[in-house]
Amino acid sequence: xxxxxxxxxxxxxxxxxxxxxxxxxxxxxxxxxxxxxxxxxxxxxxxxxxxxxxxxxxxxxxxxxxxxxxxxxxxxxxxxxxxxxxxxxxxxxxxxxxxxxxxxxxxxxxxxxxxxxxxxxxxxxxxxxxxxxxxxxxxxxxxxxxxxxxxxxxxxxxxxxxxxxxxxxxxxxxxxxxxxxxxxxxxxxxxxxxxxxxxxxxxxxxxxxxxxxxxxxxxxxxxxxxxxxxxxxxx
Amino acid sequence: xxxxxxxxxxxxxxxxxxxxxxxxxxxxxxxxxxxxxxxxxxxxxxxxxxxxxxxxxxxxxxxxxxxxxxxxxxxxxxxxxxxxxxxxxxxxxxxxxxxxxxxxxxxxxxxxxxxxxxxxxxxxxxxxxxxxxxxxxxxxxxxxxxxxxxxxxxxxxxxxxxxxxxxxxxxxxxxxxxxxxxxxxxxxxxxxxxxxxxxxxxxxxxxxxxxxxxxxxxxxxxxxxxxxxxxxxxxxxxxxxxxxxxxxxxxxxxxxxxxxxxxxxxxxxxxxxxxxxxxxxxxxxxxxxxxxxxxxxxxxxxxxxxxxxxxxxxxxxxxxxxxxxxxxxxxxxxxxxxxxxxxxxxxxxxxxxxxxxxxxxxxxxx
Numbered sequence: 001x002x003x004x005x006x007x008x009x010x011x012x013x014x015x016x017x018x019x020x021x022x023x024x025x026x027x028x029x030x031x032x033x034x035x036x037x038x039x040x041x042x043x044x045x046x047x048x049x050x051x052x053x054x055x056x057x058x059x060x061x062x063x064x065x066x067x068x069x070x071x072x073x074x075x076x077x078x079x080x081x082x083x084x085x086x087x088x089x090x091x092x093x094x095x096x097x098x099x100x101x102x103x104x105x106x107x108x109x110x111x112x113x114x115x116x117x118x119x120x121x122x123x124x125x126x127x128x129x130x131x132x133x134x135x136x137x138x139x140x141x142x143x144x145x146x147x148x149x150x151x152x153x154x155x156x157x158x159x160x161x162x163x164x165x166x167x168x169x170x171x172x173x174x175x176x177x178x179x180x181x182x183x184x185x186x187x188x189x190x191x192x193x194x195x196x197x198x199x200x201x202x203x204x205x206x207x208x209x210x211x212x213x214x215x216x217x218x219x220x221x222x223x224x225x226x227x228x229x230x231x232x233x234x235x
Numbered sequence: 236x237x238x239x240x241x242x243x244x245x246x247x248x249x250x251x252x253x254x255x256x257x258x259x260x261x262x263x264x265x266x267x268x269x270x271x272x273x274x275x276x277x278x279x280x281x282x283x284x285x286x287x288x289x290x291x292x293x294x295x296x297x298x299x300x301x302x303x304x305x306x307x308x309x310x311x312x313x314x315x316x317x318x319x320x321x322x323x324x325x326x327x328x329x330x331x332x333x334x335x336x337x338x339x340x341x342x343x344x345x346x347x348x349x350x351x352x353x354x355x356x357x358x359x360x361x362x363x364x365x366x367x368x369x370x371x372x373x374x375x376x377x378x379x380x381x382x383x384x385x386x387x388x389x390x391x392x393x394x395x396x397x398x399x400x401x402x403x404x405x406x407x408x409x410x411x412x413x414x415x416x417x418x419x420x421x422x423x424x425x426x427x428x429x430x431x432x433x434x435x436x437x438x439x440x441x442x443x444x445x446x447x448x449x450x451x452x453x454x455x456x457x458x459x460x461x462x463x464x465x466x467x468x469x470x471x472x473x474x475x476x477x478x479x480x481x482x483x484x485x486x487x488x489x490x491x492x493x494x495x496x497x498x499x500x501x502x503x504x505x506x507x508x509x510x511x512x513x514x515x516x517x518x519x520x521x522x523x524x525x526x527x528x529x530x531x532x533x534x535x536x537x538x539x540x541x542x543x544x545x546x547x548x549x550x551x552x553x554x555x556x557x558x559x560x561x562x563x564x565x566x567x568x569x570x571x572x573x574x575x576x577x578x579x580x581x582x583x584x585x586x587x588x589x590x591x592x593x594x595x596x597x598x599x600x601x
Contacts, residue, residue: 002326002327019349019353039346042345043343044329045344050343053293083325095347167297167300195328205289206311208332
């Protein structure tokens, strides 16, 4: 769960809340008045069933008014949402960082419309692992850091928390970066994603928290008494 | 301590499909794709197959990894579900826990539609065949059938894909498992390779049962293998090896036959070594009895191994230079081309000489 502010938590608990969207393309922000449709798709597993070692790229499909400014090839798209009750607004919550894969400009009823499809940085791992002068074998987390650097992202701090065995990785000759990530991820029964904040994260298969019996409101938010949650216990 | 948080969706979803939870993980198999010096696949296994087995392909795998992964996932139960257009907090991430109605699982797939209400499809995916094809079977049976369905589906690929690269394994954790890779197809029994097909042909380690076919030009028949179609008592040049015995060659020509009861019949046999019959031996130089004595047909021949035993063959003669025996009876003509001795006398064809080699008489043949 991404970190959120008290304002955000308050607003999203309001049944009357709704969301604003923002996309930043090549440094220029566009809002709902320009963005007519936005969908994102992300997943952990390959082949639609549970497994480990997958490196699945998230995707974005965007339909918007064609901007007056030109958008370069493979331009970066940052997506955000904001919760609001119509008066108050929260901070912008990141919804992923993508790169334009295809674009099509059409005219709907004379209105220039731009349809964009993009992938996140995971797609960049399909390239061969670059030849480096570093001394192999090296710790797995160091190899992950190298790959993150190669594809222009940072490593989510939760990744290092999960990788505790410091397995030694041989020189990845003739492997793509995706294959290297895949093998390392499998060593920890995990799969790789690029988070909504644009960081490289290892998500372990069994990483979900233990189920709780905390009392929640109708929206599913945990009800607290002071700072304490209320646990339901069968008698 | 978890990496993630819990998202409570409760009943705020337009659709919800829930399947039975998977069996808890009980085993891990790491297939390295490498082979040891004996040509055996290097596979590391931890745990057992009493529950679900996580199979991983990793060239850098080790036994320690398998053990560590099992420690990590042992007992973890995967709960499949699919919630359509649920109201999920957009701060939720893949890997977070989610509670939908009374089901608790993880967010493993997520599709967001950024309309003002931001409906989100979330799921823990699984093979769709489970609920559609096997709706009334037990969890255990469904897991078994899913495994076979998975294996079958792997073969539903076109020939170009096969030619490009095949790399798959299956059945780990069972008594019999297999691997299909670009270099070979292998079948394992209890972890050891029993069958391999590669560019050199097929190799079987263990028992083979076949009632037909061929091996190296030999035909496999019922209770026999043969070459050139030879049967027991057959009249072809060939080889028969079966329940009747062994036969080499044409029964009406040159042949060798050893029956299953031990009787040996041979026609046109040449022995270059020693033939031993009941303790008696025949060689190219001598016919011998026991204790190296010359063979005695009637006890009249020398039995002190000074006759044939010491005989030599010289010139073109095929007879021994010296021959001793007791009473010599000729039942037909006796031919002597040299001389013979009689007491102290040497009797030749035309002379008789005494022990001083003095000629005593002259035989005159009329």
